[in-house]
Amino acid sequence: MVQTLVNTRELLEHRDDLSTPAGLVAWAESEGLPCPARPTEADLTRMRRFREALRQFLGNAEGAASVLNGELARTGTRPLLRAGPPAADFIGDATTPLDTAITRVLAAVVTTSLDGSLRRLKTCAAEDCLWAFYDRSPNAVSRWCETSVCGARHKMRAYRARQAAGRTAD
Numbered sequence: 607m608v609q610t611l612v613n614t615r616e617l618l619e620h621r622d623d624l625s626t627p628a629g630l631v632a633w634a635e636s637e638g639l640p641c642p643a644r645p646t647e648a649d650l651t652r653m654r655r656f657r658e659a660l661r662q663f664l665g666n667a668e669g670a671a672s673v674l675n676g677e678l679a680r681t682g683t684r685p686l687l688r689a690g691p692p693a694a695d696f697i698g699d700a701t702t703p704l705d706t707a708i709t710r711v712l713a714a715v716v717t718t719s720l721d722g723s724l725r726r727l728k729t730c731a732a733e734d735c736l737w738a739f740y741d742r743s744p745n746a747v748s749r750w751c752e753t754s755v756c757g758a759r760h761k762m763r764a765y766r767a768r769q770a771a772g773r774t775a776d
């Protein structure tokens with residue numbers, strides 16, 4: 607979810623799925639997240655800002671956490687313990703579907719930070735790429751998303767295929 611959100615923008619291809627309301631709805635549907643039926647310009651701007659903060663956060667950039675912490679506060683995202691069987695979950699004070707979607711993404715960021723898997727979710731070191739990829743190398747030392755010119759076209763095809771598969775399943 608975090609990875610697909612960051613990768614709604616593909617720098618190498620000058621593509622940004624969050625440039626249109628339909629693109630935001632499509633991403634949210636593909637992740638099973640709530641979304642306004644007709645996202646406003648403000649919704650799109652908020653999601654793009656959130657997405658770029660996530661990208662910078664994954665790239666260890668200074669200051670990126672402040673935008674994310676701001677969304678934690680805005681959405682009231684916080685942990686909640688539940689009884690029988692004991693479980694931890696995240697809740698928020700959502701007033702819009704977009705708040706709920708952002709709460710779910712933030713919950714994923716927090717839980718994967720705590721279990722250590724987030725450190726394998728990286729952004730490509732190529733400055734014109736910055737694609738988010740999951741580093742499966744034994745010591746988590748990969749710096750680039752693919753070995754050959756970032757494999758941008760391959761990834762775009764894969765992303766489009768997943769979107770198409772999601773639509774078919776609806």
Ligand SMILES: [Zn+2]
Pocket residue numbers: 730731732735736737750751752755756
């Ligand atoms: Zn790359």
